[in-house]
Amino acid sequence: MKSRTKTNGLLACRLNSLRFRRLTEIRGQFIADCLASLITPGSRVLDLGCGNGVVSAIICDRFRLDFVGADVRQALVTDIPFTAVTPYGELPFAPGSFDAVLLNDVLHHFPSQMDLIDRALRVGRRVFAFEDKPSRTSGLLERVINFVHYGGLPGGYNRDAAGWRRFLAVSGYDFEVREVGRPTAWYPFEHFVIVIGNVQGILDRQLPERQGRPG
Numbered sequence: 496m497k498s499r500t501k502t503n504g505l506l507a508c509r510l511n512s513l514r515f516r517r518l519t520e521i522r523g524q525f526i527a528d529c530l531a532s533l534i535t536p537g538s539r540v541l542d543l544g545c546g547n548g549v550v551s552a553i554i555c556d557r558f559r560l561d562f563v564g565a566d567v568r569q570a571l572v573t574d575i576p577f578t579a580v581t582p583y584g585e586l587p588f589a590p591g592s593f594d595a596v597l598l599n600d601v602l603h604h605f606p607s608q609m610d611l612i613d614r615a616l617r618v619g620r621r622v623f624a625f626e627d628k629p630s631r632t633s634g635l636l637e638r639v640i641n642f643v644h645y646g647g648l649p650g651g652y653n654r655d656a657a658g659w660r661r662f663l664a665v666s667g668y669d670f671e672v673r674e675v676g677r678p679t680a681w682y683p684f685e686h687f688v689i690v691i692g693n694v695q696g697i698l699d700r701q702l703p704e705r706q707g708r709p710g
């Protein structure tokens with residue numbers, strides 16, 4: 496077990512040096528573009544499952560947010576305010592203390608997605624989730640990335656747009672699911688932006704649709 500962790504650590508370092516961070520930055524800029532019409536500049540935002548904080552820092556800087564990153568492990572390589580959370584407990588924040596909770600590339604790592612959404616919506620008025628569109632290539636690539644970069648993080652609980660709509664339709668929450676494409680033609684993943692919770696004043700805004708060059 497120890498040696499597997501060590502191997503994962505070494506491989507993760509190699510990937511970081513092989514410009515994995517640059518890829519994450521491209522994704523971060525893309526997520527920020529997708530959120531541009533949704534996030535209110537200066538608002539209080541929780542990034543739940545912030546990972547290494549590269550995406551968080553881009554979003555936080557772009558919209559000058561009052562920002563907190565949270566994760567079950569501290570893996571930050573950027574300087575953002577951070578709170579550790581437990582995988583299944585209540586989140587350590589007062590009810591309604593955030594205007595929005597970001598779940599960037601997090602939901603499809605959970606078998607109990609509704610539980611995570613419920614917890615997020617207790618501390619925030621709405622969730623903005625950024626999710627991969629399932630495909631054979633993205634499934635394979637994701638398995639490699641999860642193993643090498645996140646030390647064996649589970650995954651694969653992806654849904655297509657119709658699947659997310661069916662799933663959320665029974666939740667009782669208001670929601671909107673939009674396909675936003677990919678940042679560049681060569682980028683291996685296509686994405687959705689999903690808004691859940693208090694969508695008032697949000698759904699009349701133009702949500703991004705098919706940004707970037709569709710692949």
Ligand SMILES: C[S@@+](CC[C@H](N)C(=O)[O-])C[C@H]1O[C@@H](n2cnc3c(N)ncnc32)[C@H](O)[C@@H]1O
Binds near residue numbers: 543549567598600601
């Ligand atoms: C694929 S990474 C995404 C990281 C970051 N949001 C990004 O877009 O680069 C998924 C993250 O979710 C975190 N995570 C897993 N279970 C979690 C939980 N129960 N609560 C909060 N974060 C969790 C993992 O530690 C990991 O950092």
